[in-house]
Amino acid sequence: METDFMFAAALTLIAAVLAVTRANAVHALLYLIIALLGVAVIFASLGAPFAAVLQVIIYAGAITVLFVFVVMMLNLGPAAEARERHWQPPGSWLGPGMIGLLLFAELVLIVMHGDAAGAGGVVDAKQVGMALFGPYLIVVELASLLLLAGLVVVWHVGQGGIGERR
Amino acid sequence: MDEPAVLLWLVPALPLAGALVLALMGRRWPETWIARLACATVAASAVLAAIMGADYLAAPGARVQVLWSWFTAGELSPAVALRLDGLSLVMVAVITGIGFLVHLYSSAYMAGEEGYGRYFAWLNLFVAAMLVLVLADDLLLLFVGWELVGLCSYLLIGFWYRDPANGAAARKALIMTMAGDVPLVIGLLLLFSSLGSTAMPTLLGQAAESWPPGTALPITAALLLAFGAIGKSAQLPLHTWLPSAMAGPTPVSALLHAATMVTAGVYLIARLHPLFALAPPVLAFLAWLGAITLLLAGLHALVQNDIKRVLAWSTVSQLGFMFMALGVGAVTAAMFHLFVHAFFKALLFLAAGVAILALGHEQDLRRMGGLQQRAPWAFWGFLAGGASLAAVPFISAGFFSKELILAALWQRGGGALWAVAWVGAVLTAAYITRAFIIGFLGAPVTPATGATGWRMHLPVALLVLPTLGAGWLAPPFGALLAPASGATLPATETAFLPALLAALAPLLGIAFAWYALHRRPASAPPRLASVQDTGFDRFYGAWVRGPYRRLAQRLADDPFDRPFMAAAHLAHFLWQVLSATQDGRLRRYALVLVAGTAVLLAMVMT
Amino acid sequence: MTATPVVLTLAAALIVIGMAGVLARRNLMFMLVSVELVFNGAGLAFIAAGAHWAQPDGQVMFLLILSVSGAETATALALMLRLERHYGTLDVDAMRQLRD
Numbered sequence: 001m002e003t004d005f006m007f008a009a010a011l012t013l014i015a016a017v018l019a020v021t022r023a024n025a026v027h028a029l030l031y032l033i034i035a036l037l038g039v040a041v042i043f044a045s046l047g048a049p050f051a052a053v054l055q056v057i058i059y060a061g062a063i064t065v066l067f068v069f070v071v072m073m074l075n076l077g078p079a080a081e082a083r084e085r086h087w088q089p090p091g092s093w094l095g096p097g098m099i100g101l102l103l104f105a106e107l108v109l110i111v112m113h114g115d116a117a118g119a120g121g122v123v124d125a126k127q128v129g130m131a132l133f134g135p136y137l138i139v140v141e142l143a144s145l146l147l148l149a150g151l152v153v154v155w156h157v158g159q160g161g162i163g164e165r166r
Numbered sequence: 167m168d169e170p171a172v173l174l175w176l177v178p179a180l181p182l183a184g185a186l187v188l189a190l191m192g193r194r195w196p197e198t199w200i201a202r203l204a205c206a207t208v209a210a211s212a213v214l215a216a217i218m219g220a221d222y223l224a225a226p227g228a229r230v231q232v233l234w235s236w237f238t239a240g241e242l243s244p245a246v247a248l249r250l251d252g253l254s255l256v257m258v259a260v261i262t263g264i265g266f267l268v269h270l271y272s273s274a275y276m277a278g279e280e281g282y283g284r285y286f287a288w289l290n291l292f293v294a295a296m297l298v299l300v301l302a303d304d305l306l307l308l309f310v311g312w313e314l315v316g317l318c319s320y321l322l323i324g325f326w327y328r329d330p331a332n333g334a335a336a337r338k339a340l341i342m343t344m345a346g347d348v349p350l351v352i353g354l355l356l357l358f359s360s361l362g363s364t365a366m367p368t369l370l371g372q373a374a375e376s377w378p379p380g381t382a383l384p385i386t387a388a389l390l391l392a393f394g395a396i397g398k399s400a401q402l403p404l405h406t407w408l409p410s411a412m413a414g415p416t417p418v419s420a421l422l423h424a425a426t427m428v429t430a431g432v433y434l435i436a437r438l439h440p441l442f443a444l445a446p447p448v449l450a451f452l453a454w455l456g457a458i459t460l461l462l463a464g465l466h467a468l469v470q471n472d473i474k475r476v477l478a479w480s481t482v483s484q485l486g487f488m489f490m491a492l493g494v495g496a497v498t499a500a501m502f503h504l505f506v507h508a509f510f511k512a513l514l515f516l517a518a519g520v521a522i523l524a525l526g527h528e529q530d531l532r533r534m535g536g537l538q539q540r541a542p543w544a545f546w547g548f549l550a551g552g553a554s555l556a557a558v559p560f561i562s563a564g565f566f567s568k569e570l571i572l573a574a575l576w577q578r579g580g581g582a583l584w585a586v587a588w589v590g591a592v593l594t595a596a597y598i599t600r601a602f603i604i605g606f607l608g609a610p611v612t613p614a615t616g617a618t619g620w621r622m623h624l625p626v627a628l629l630v631l632p633t634l635g636a637g638w639l640a641p642p643f644g645a646l647l648a649p650a651s652g653a654t655l656p657a658t659e660t661a662f663l664p665a666l667l668a669a670l671a672p673l674l675g676i677a678f679a680w681y682a683l684h685r686r687p688a689s690a691p692p693r694l695a696s697v698q699d700t701g702f703d704r705f706y707g708a709w710v711r712g713p714y715r716r717l718a719q720r721l722a723d724d725p726f727d728r729p730f731m732a733a734a735h736l737a738h739f740l741w742q743v744l745s746a747t748q749d750g751r752l753r754r755y756a757l758v759l760v761a762g763t764a765v766l767l768a769m770v771m772t
Numbered sequence: 773m774t775a776t777p778v779v780l781t782l783a784a785a786l787i788v789i790g791m792a793g794v795l796a797r798r799n800l801m802f803m804l805v806s807v808e809l810v811f812n813g814a815g816l817a818f819i820a821a822g823a824h825w826a827q828p829d830g831q832v833m834f835l836l837i838l839s840v841s842g843a844e845t846a847t848a849l850a851l852m853l854r855l856e857r858h859y860g861t862l863d864v865d866a867m868r869q870l871r872d
Binding site: 017020028032039043048062087097100104112114127136139143146149153154 | 774776777779782784785787788790792795796798799802804805806808812815816819822826827828829830832835840842843844846847849850851852853854862863
């Protein structure tokens with residue numbers, strides 16, 4: 001399992017860095033999908049198969065597709081790519097990089113104090129389902145409310161047509 | 167010995183009520199109602215005063231009415247108490263009597279003026295305040311009356327407020343009398359803190375017991391109080407406000423600046439004279455101050471061309487006479503002269519007012535003249551008043567009062583003071599004769615177009631009698647004042663020569679004036695005219711008003727406010743700084759969030 | 773089983789990379805992509821915690837994060853399209869009207 005994890009982790013990190021730094025929108029999204037799939041593999045290696053499946057279906061499958069549709073509506077062409085490069089000179093990564101490193105160092109320091117290994121074992125879908133229908137029932141309802149709200153909002157904001165250029 | 171007087175409070179209360187009513191309703195009532203109410207309140211006070219006076223003469227003995235205890239602050243607990251004794255009775259008679267005549271006169275003089283109601287409200291208020299001043303049995307109550315008459319003087323001098331010059335004259339009067347009032351208050355407080363009370367009988371008794379004569383405390387207290395009297399009675403150096411005060415209506419000049427308000431200083435010293443007796447240097451100072459004022463003012467009166475200014479300087483001069491008498495301890499003589507002076511000076515002003523009105527508001531002597539036929543009331547009134555002022559022997563009351571003062575000066579003051587007073591008497595006769603000759607005799611210059619009615623003539627006529635005849639009242643006057651002032655009239659048997667010289671002085675003055683005016687035309691001023699203004703006003707302007715104004719301008723933008731505004735400026739500055747952070751740039755907000763998180767994590771970790 | 777601190781380190785790395793992306797990019801679209809990465813990092817942290825204690829609670833939390841992320845992405849994209857129509861650009865630095 002160890003090697004699976006290491007390989008998937010490396011892949012995820014590289015894909016994440018690439019996703020953030022691309023100038024072409026579609027390229028960035030593709031690298032994002034790779035990163036998400038990498039994270040799914042890590043979930044599986046941790047003994048959370050249900051979460052892994054959900055990650056693939058919903059995150060990589062639905063949300064990223066939403067991004068793709070929007071990119072399609074934006075109709076970005078080569079001019080957009082050139083503009084992106086113009087907006088992102090190499091020097092623009094210096095500041096965020098440094099503060100990111102600082103934050104990373106702090107988080108690592110915090111994390112290092114914890115216990116190394118915990119109880120092992122796979123937590124399968126049945127356990128999660130029992131938790132959801134048991135103690136976390138209200139949470140499920142609230143989540144559905146949230147999604148309904150999101151639906152209404154998007155419908156309303158979309159009134160009058162989206163994508164029509166000035 | 168002190169009997170209670172039940173109705174005494176009504177005497178000042180009636181004019182006060184009149185003032186309040188007129189202040190509220192004066193704008194809406196017709197002139198006749200205003201005049202009737204104002205005259206009625208003062209007349210009622212006068213009648214009450216007459217009744218109480220008759221009662222007093224029948225059974226002499228002070229009457230005191232304690233109205234209520236004003237306040238108590240530690241040891242200080244003044245009471246609002248009124249006292250009627252010989253001294254205050256004399257003053258009340260003058261105030262209500264002449265006050266009523268002036269009210270009657272004003273009802274015609276001020277007819278048709280804008281602010282008729284306002285005038286009478288303040289005139290009534292003045293009478294009430296002056297009555298409080300003279301009837302007060304407590305020094306603090308007296309001070310209340312003192313300040314109120316100063317206020318009324320300001321209001322009435324500046325009655326025609328639309329002309330800024332009148333406002334300036336009113337302010338000048340107020341500020342100069344206030345300059346005297348500050349030492350007065352200090353003296354009052356000194357008296358209270360040393361003697362423990364502000365009630366006058368207690369105060370005077372305590373002073374006589376515990377203060378040896380001639381020591382620092384009584385001298386300081388007396389000197390401080392004297393300054394208040396100097397301010398109010400227009401002696402040097404606080405005298406220039408009185409001639410300027412002639413900017414007010416003539417009846418106001420007659421009442422305030424001749425008969426009553428300016429005599430408050432003399433009254434104060436007379437009332438507190440047991441205290442002053444403990445401070446001989448102060449009395450000597452007052453005597454010589456009065457002497458200098460007498461001469462200086464007399465010279466000024468000799469060269470004035472405005473008839474009211476002649477009378478104003480004359481008042482200053484006669485007050486100097488009274489101060490000289492007080493300075494040698496002849497309180498009764500001083501009060502008698504005050505009494506007689508009130509009548510003839512009021513008569514002179516009212517008669518002058520008739521002449522002024524008859525000639526269509528003409529006040530310049532050189533443009534008046536020939537009034538024997540054209541304004542007979544003014545002519546004969548001014549003649550009678552002038553004769554009394556000049557102290558023409560035997561036929562005028564002024565002769566008797568001036569004789570008394572000169573006799574007292576000879577007996578108690580020594581030759582120098584007497585000589586100065588004698589020269590003053592000659593000067594007095596000279597200037598009033600000059601004014602009479604230029605202003606009333608000779609060929610007419612200005613046509614007599616103004617009409618004057620019985621309401622102006624009757625007071626003039628009524629004042630002639632005491633002006634000429636009151637002199638025979640001298641002995642009973644002395645008896646009246648004896649219990650209060652403790653001073654007796656100087657013996658009438660004085661050395662013959664000084665008395666003769668004193669009697670000749672007015673005749674000398676009259677002759678001098680007549681001769682001088684016949685030698686040269688009436689319009690050419692005598693050589694003394696170059697001394698028209700002895701420079702007091704210029705001095706005050708350069709050394710008091712100028713620096714004050716410059717200081718006020720420096721402080722005009724309120725530099726003392728800057729520390730307090732600093733807080734506001736700091737807040738504004740902080741606002742500017744903070745609002746620069748709200749520039750709408752999303753990425754900057756995100757950066758701040760992340761940085762804040764990093765800082766918080768660092769804090770949590772350590 | 774992998775040591776939990778290591779997994780959490782990975783999660784921290786993902787979060788930091790996403791945050792750097794948010795700070796550095798000017799195009800709103802790419803900012804949203806970076807935000808997705810941050811969400812994933814947080815989800816990974818929860819799963820790691822759940823695996824540490826062998827309880828389903830971590831996965832439940834992850835499920836909630838998923839729904840929140842979904843709603844947020846949909847709304848954000850809709851608004852982004854509106855903004856693009858209004859401003860003619862997706863440059864975040866040009867959208868500065870919410871200020872003093």
